[in-house]
Amino acid sequence: xxxxxxxxxxxxxxxxxxxxxxxxxxxxxxxxxxxxxxxxxxxxxxxxxxxxxxxxxxxxxxxxxxxxxxxxxxxxxx
Amino acid sequence: xxxxxxxxxxxxxxxxxxxxxxxxxxxxxxxxxxxxxxxxxxxxxxxxxxxxxxxxxxxxxxxxxxxxxxxxxxxxxxxxxxxxxxxxxxxxxxxxxxxxxxxxxxxxxxxxxxxxxxxxxxxxxxxxxxxxxxxxxxxxxxxxxxxxxxxxxxxxxxxxxxxxxxxxxxxxxxxxxxxxxxxxxxxxxxxxxxxxxxxxxxxxxxxxxxxxxxxxxxxxxxxxxxxxxxxxxxxxxxxxxxxxxxxxxxxxxxxxxxxxxxxxxxxxxxxxxxxxxxxxxxxxxxxxxxxxxxxxxxxxxxxxxxxxxxxxxxxxxxxxxxxxxxxxxxxxxxxxxxxxxxxxxxxxxxxxxxxxxxxxxxxxxxxxxxxxxxxxxxxxxxxxxxxxxxxxxxxxxxxxxxxxxxxxxxxxxxxxxxxxxxxxxxxxxxxxxxxxxxxxxxxxxxxxxxxxxxxxxxxxxxxxxxxxxxxxxxxxxxxxxxxxxxxxxxxxxxxxxxxxxxxxxxxxxxxxxxxxxxxxxxxxxxxxxxxxxxxxxxxxxxxxxxxxxxxxxxxxxxxxxxxxxxxxxxxxxxxxxxxxxxxxxxxxxxxxxxxxxxxxxxxxxxxxxxxxxxxxxxxxxxxxxxxxxxxxxxxxxxxxxxxxxxxxxxxxxxxxxxxxxxxxxxxxxxxxxxxxxxxxxxxxxxxxxxxxxxxxxxxxxxxxxxxxxxxx
Numbered sequence: 001x002x003x004x005x006x007x008x009x010x011x012x013x014x015x016x017x018x019x020x021x022x023x024x025x026x027x028x029x030x031x032x033x034x035x036x037x038x039x040x041x042x043x044x045x046x047x048x049x050x051x052x053x054x055x056x057x058x059x060x061x062x063x064x065x066x067x068x069x070x071x072x073x074x075x076x077x078x
Numbered sequence: 079x080x081x082x083x084x085x086x087x088x089x090x091x092x093x094x095x096x097x098x099x100x101x102x103x104x105x106x107x108x109x110x111x112x113x114x115x116x117x118x119x120x121x122x123x124x125x126x127x128x129x130x131x132x133x134x135x136x137x138x139x140x141x142x143x144x145x146x147x148x149x150x151x152x153x154x155x156x157x158x159x160x161x162x163x164x165x166x167x168x169x170x171x172x173x174x175x176x177x178x179x180x181x182x183x184x185x186x187x188x189x190x191x192x193x194x195x196x197x198x199x200x201x202x203x204x205x206x207x208x209x210x211x212x213x214x215x216x217x218x219x220x221x222x223x224x225x226x227x228x229x230x231x232x233x234x235x236x237x238x239x240x241x242x243x244x245x246x247x248x249x250x251x252x253x254x255x256x257x258x259x260x261x262x263x264x265x266x267x268x269x270x271x272x273x274x275x276x277x278x279x280x281x282x283x284x285x286x287x288x289x290x291x292x293x294x295x296x297x298x299x300x301x302x303x304x305x306x307x308x309x310x311x312x313x314x315x316x317x318x319x320x321x322x323x324x325x326x327x328x329x330x331x332x333x334x335x336x337x338x339x340x341x342x343x344x345x346x347x348x349x350x351x352x353x354x355x356x357x358x359x360x361x362x363x364x365x366x367x368x369x370x371x372x373x374x375x376x377x378x379x380x381x382x383x384x385x386x387x388x389x390x391x392x393x394x395x396x397x398x399x400x401x402x403x404x405x406x407x408x409x410x411x412x413x414x415x416x417x418x419x420x421x422x423x424x425x426x427x428x429x430x431x432x433x434x435x436x437x438x439x440x441x442x443x444x445x446x447x448x449x450x451x452x453x454x455x456x457x458x459x460x461x462x463x464x465x466x467x468x469x470x471x472x473x474x475x476x477x478x479x480x481x482x483x484x485x486x487x488x489x490x491x492x493x494x495x496x497x498x499x500x501x502x503x504x505x506x507x508x509x510x511x512x513x514x515x516x517x518x519x520x521x522x523x524x525x526x527x528x529x530x531x532x533x534x535x536x537x538x539x540x541x542x543x544x545x546x547x548x549x550x551x552x553x554x555x556x557x558x559x560x561x562x563x564x565x566x567x568x569x570x571x572x573x574x575x576x577x578x579x580x581x582x583x584x585x586x587x588x589x590x591x592x593x594x595x596x597x598x599x600x601x602x603x604x605x606x607x608x609x610x611x612x613x614x615x616x617x618x619x620x621x622x623x624x625x626x627x628x629x630x631x632x633x634x635x636x637x638x639x640x641x642x643x644x645x646x647x648x649x650x651x652x653x654x655x656x657x658x659x660x661x662x663x664x665x666x667x668x669x670x671x672x673x674x675x676x677x678x679x680x681x682x683x684x685x686x687x688x689x690x691x692x693x694x695x696x697x698x699x700x701x702x703x704x705x706x707x708x709x710x711x712x713x714x715x716x717x718x719x720x721x722x723x724x725x726x727x728x729x730x731x732x733x734x735x736x737x738x739x740x741x742x743x744x745x746x747x748x749x750x751x752x753x754x755x756x757x758x759x760x761x762x763x764x765x766x767x768x769x770x771x772x773x774x775x776x777x778x779x780x781x782x783x784x785x786x787x788x789x790x
Contacts (some may be wrong), residue, residue, distance in 0.1 A: 022353075028604040031354040034159035035606070038194050042362075049387045050395035051493035054502070056609055060200065061190040063382075064320045064611040065489050073124070 008043060008057070009072035010068070016044040023073035036060040037074060085553055100141075100150045101260045104173055106192050107185035109156030109609045112213045115243040116185050120253070143251040149260075152179065160200045161309070161356070162184040166523065170664065174204055175296065180260045181207040185254070188218035188225055188240070189611060192367035199270050200232065204301045206267035208236045209256050216242040217613065222374040230370045244616060269299060271362045274354055276344020280306050280337035289323075297322065306337050307351045310411075315687070368444050371569045380602045389483070395490045402483075403579060406474050408572035410668055411551055411559075414466035414566075414623070418715075421465065425458035444652070451704075453641050453646025456697040459638045463722050464548045465633055465694060471547065472624040475512065480615035484509050488607055491583075498587050499594035499602045501530040504537075510585065511541035515744055516751040518543075523755075527603040533590045535752055536765045539744040540586040542579070545692035546739050550578055552696065553739075556719040557732035582740055589768060597764065615753060635694035643687065643694045644701065651705030676734030676775055676781030678726070683739065690746050696740070731790045734777045741773030 005020055019041045022029045035044070036059055046063060047056040054065045095128055107113040121140025138153045153172055155166035174182055184201050191212065199787050212225060231238035237255040241248025273281065284302040292421060296316065304326060324330055330628075338348065375785050388394055429450060436446040478484065484506055492502025503525050511518030518538040526529040541673035542550060551571075557656050560573035560584045650661040658666075663684075670680030684698035699717065703725045743766045744752065753762045784790055 009106075013103070018180065027605070030161065030352070031158075031604070031606055033353070033360075034161065034196065036196065036360055036363075038360045046383055046607050047390055047487050048392065049390055049493060050392050052392070053496075053607065054489065054492050054607070056390075058379075060193045060533050063386075063611075064491070065605070065607040065609055067492070068604075071399045075217075 005077050006077055007072040008045075009055070009068040009071040011045040011057075011076060012041065013045045013048060013055075016042050017076035017078060018042055019074060020052040020077045021075040022036060023075070028070050028073060035062070035064055043074070043076065080215055086201075100148045101180040101257075102152060102178070103142075103256060103260075104152045104154055104177060104179040104182045105185060106154045106170055106174060107156055107211075107213075108158055108197055108610065108669065109185065111194065112189040112243050113156060113180045113185040114153060116183075116211060116213060116249070116252075116553070117151060117239070119243050119246050119249055119307050140542050142253070143248075144257055144765045145255055148579070149253075149256075152177070154529035157197065159196060160204070160351075164781055168237075168311075172315060174201060176315070178532055179207075180263070181209060181256055183209045183256060185213050188212045189221055189223055191371050192223060195363035195366055196359055196447050200364055202234065202236060202267070203303070204266035204297055206297075207259055208235060209252065209259055210238045211235060212240045213240060213243050214242045214662055216245065216609070224372045225762070226370045226372075230366065233366045233369060235270065235512070244500070244619075252479050265340055271359050273303075273358045274344070274346070274653065276341045276346055277303075277306075277351075277354060279344070281787050283337045283340065284330070284333050291322065291324070291327070291330070292320065303355065306341070307355060309352075339498055340679050344557045347696050356398055357484050361640055361780070379611065385612055385640050386609070389486050395486075399487060399490055400576060400580065402478070404572050404576040406478075407575045408472065408568055409474060410467050410471040410557065411571050411575070411696045412568040413470045415555070417466040422458070422462040425462055429454055429458065447652060448645055448648050452701075453644040454645030456640045456647070456694065456701065457637050459635065459697045459700060460636050460693055462545075463552055463696070464636060465629070467543055467548055467551050468629045468633065469625050472513070472544075474623045474628050475709050476620045476624040477615045477617065479509075479614065480620055482610050485609050487606060489609060492605060492607070494587055495590065496605070497603045498591035498602060499527050499530075499589075500590040501527065501602070501608060502605055504523065504534040504590070506536060506585075507534050508541045508583070511538045511543060512547075513544060514542045515539050515541070515748040519748060519751045519755055527600075529600045530603060531600050532761060533593050534754065535755060535762065535769060536593060537586045537589050538583045539748065539765065539769050540589065540644070540741060542582065542740055542743075543692065545745065546695075549692070549739050551574060552715060552718070553732050553736055554578075555723070557727075557729050578736060578740060585741065585772060587771065636691060639691040640694045640697060642689070643698065647698055648705075649688070649699045651701060659705065661705060665702060674781070675738070675777035676784075677738060677777065678731070680725070680736075681735055688745075689743070692739070693743050728790045730781060730784050736780055737777050737780065738773045741769045743770045743777065 006017075008017075008019075011017055017019040019037055019039055021039070022032055022037065041060065045055055046058050047057065049065070054067045054070065056063050056065045057071070105113055105117055117138070117140065120142040140151050140153070142149045142151050152173065154170040157167040157170045160167065160174065173179065182241065184194075184198045186198065186412060198210055200695065210230070211226065212230070215225075218225065219768035225240065226241050227238050233719065237256050239248055239252040241252055243249065272278070281299060281302050284306060285298050288298050288302055290304070292301060296319075301316060301324075308325070313325055317470050326335065341351060342348060389398060390430060432450050432454060433446060469482070487509065488502045488505040491505045495502045495504050507518050507521045512523040517539050518541065519535050522531050522534040522538070524674055525534055554571045554574045555731075558574050559567045562570040647661070650664070653660050655663065666681050667679070668682045668763040672679050672682040675682075680699055680702040684695045684702065687698050688695035700721065703721055743749075749762055749766060752765050753759060755764065
């Protein structure tokens with residue numbers, strides 16, 4: 001079954017979704033994996049910074065701030 | 079911020095076991111789990127701890143004695159993983175893999191154990207001699223998180239000790255476990271992480287071929303996995319350590335080829351091996367955490383989120399940040415006034431007694447001049463003007479740090495740094511610069527991209543360090559605070575100082591942008607910043623720590639530099655050539671040039687002579703004026719102002735002096751640190767020239783605009 005995916009950067013504040021993939025040509029991938037952003041991990045967008053970017057996400061109990069172009073490498077499904 | 083702690087005791091020199099009877103214990107852990115607190119509690123050392131990731135940038139070592147046994151503790155930089163390749167992670171990984179430590183203590187945060195287990199499992203894959211220290215048990219209890227430690231120990235297959243390092247609870251048990259492990263090191267242990275079938279088969283294929291190459295110096299399973307995934311930097315490090323080729327080895331290469339084919343056939347494509355490995359580790363961590371951690375209160379982080387909404391939101395984030403800074407300055411300036419005066423009076427009285435004493439001794443006038451008017455007066459200025467503001471500002475700032483506010487500053491400002499093609503973590507290094515620019519420059523190691531790191535290093539000097547703070551505070555109090563009366567006087571002063579700092583930040587951004595467009599062209603790299611949980615600062619501890627360690631240490635350094643400087647200046651002021659003092663020769667020479675920038679020869683020379691330490695700039699100015707003027711006693715800012723005004727200071731001179739103080743060449747210590755960090759004289763020169771030109775240009779524009787408009 002094909003999943004409908006969207007980038008983490010589009011996740012509205014306060015909502016949650018599951019990770020389905022990390023863009024594999026991203027140099028950031030390894031770092032995101034180490035933070036626990038593996039497949040099926042639930043991510044929640046919790047807080048925008050004053051300028052709207054970066055955004056803080058709740059990943060496995062820790063709050064991690066990512067810039068939108070970095071967060072767009074993380075694909076989520078509803 | 080802490081110069082002592084940044085002494086790099088060990089930059090990956092493996093110890094020589096034969097002449098070192100002590101057991102060596104490495105401390106590893108994710109950033110911001112209280113690893114440095116554990117280290118300090120065990121070693122009695124005072125490495126700086128703050129609530130933000132990336133404080134420990136080099137290995138720091140200390141000694142710990144437990145039941146008569148001596149241990150050498152090595153504090154490694156905080157890392158999330160041993161697989162990624164940032165500078166800190168490499169230091170930590172190399173030490174754990176190749177440092178021959180007798181045991182590794184992995185410090186974990188009890189409030190986010192699951193993520194911490196990633197590093198625990200990765201460490202266990204390298205060595206069986208691991209003790210897991212679950213720190214911050216007190217925080218976990220407050221957040222109603224309970225952890226089944228015996229079960230955790232059982233699942234991990236290694237000793238586990240719960241502790242609350244800040245209140246020194248559980249450290250004895252931790253060291254009991256560690257000492258026991260050192261006495262009975264483990265040779266073989268079950269694999270901490272099971273991998274998917276095809277990977278396990280591949281490991282089984284490669285591991286036997288590897289065994290006799292490694293000769294027990296590395297864990298064979300771990301080495302096999304690294305070779306199979308083809309992690310080039312780690313393989314190179316392994317080959318260097320073992321002194322023989324691995325991936326090009328005649329027996330290994332075919333085994334690796336077969337192993338990879340096996341994995342591919344098993345349905346894992348070549349470029350997904352790493353994903354599969356990481357996934358296995360993370361799922362194992364997830365499973366262990368699910369079995370051992372219980373959240374009795376699902377909304378345990380709600381307060382943190384509420385606070386974040388206030389401290390980092392669009393409407394309030396930045397105003398609160400500036401307001402906090404202004405309040406900090408207001409408390410500092412208001413609080414420092416009275417003690418400053420008191421100390422100045424006290425020290426002046428001592429000075430009088432000293433003069434009397436020399437008279438009584440019948441010592442020649444020049445001896446009295448050198449010692450009392452030269453050395454003593456400069457030192458007493460430094461003490462009376464620097465001590466009170468520092469003793470107030472540092473503890474307050476450390477409270478903010480302890481609370482966890484600084485990462486929020488980086489979060490708030492990242493967008494602006496990104497616009498200048500720089501990294502938001504630069505805000506953290508700037509905060510370190512408040513204490514000492516040399517420490518700020520070392521702290522730039524937390525920035526991964528070399529280009530962005532260089533930018534942060536070069537611009538760090540736009541944040542005034544504690545050597546320049548008192549100068550700024552004194553000038554503001556003398557020339558600008560008096561614009562208002564009573565209570566408002568201190569408010570105006572605090573706002574003015576905040577303005578100066580904001581200007582420093584603006585200049586940092588502007589110069590970062592300039593560098594990104596010229597010498598250091600490039601696009602911003604990725605940015606990952608953890609916002610750690612807020613923690614209740616330990617007020618009593620912070621105050622004692624920051625006064626005892628930071629304030630007195632910096633003051634001591636200032637006095638050490640100020641005393642000989644006082645002597646030299648006194649000599650220059652009193653040795654006459656052709657009827658004019660040496661000092662007057664120098665300042666006279668600089669004077670016409672300095673006037674272009676709203677300064678005068680004395681001020682400019684003070685900055686030049688203040689190269690060893692910014693603290694002595696004002697004392698030099700005072701000495702230079704006093705040697706020609708008529709004021710002989712100086713016990714307070716009122717007389718100082720009178721002295722300055724007598725020497726033609728106007729508010730414009732004060733303003734330009736402040737601007738130049740904010741923007742000029744870094745002190746000698748900082749320059750040497752920049753040289754060391756960048757390994758380049760060229761970038762050291764840029765760091766020297768760029769702020770100086772900026773400062774002179776700004777002073778020139780301000781001075782001449784004001785003069786043209788006829789405002790002075």
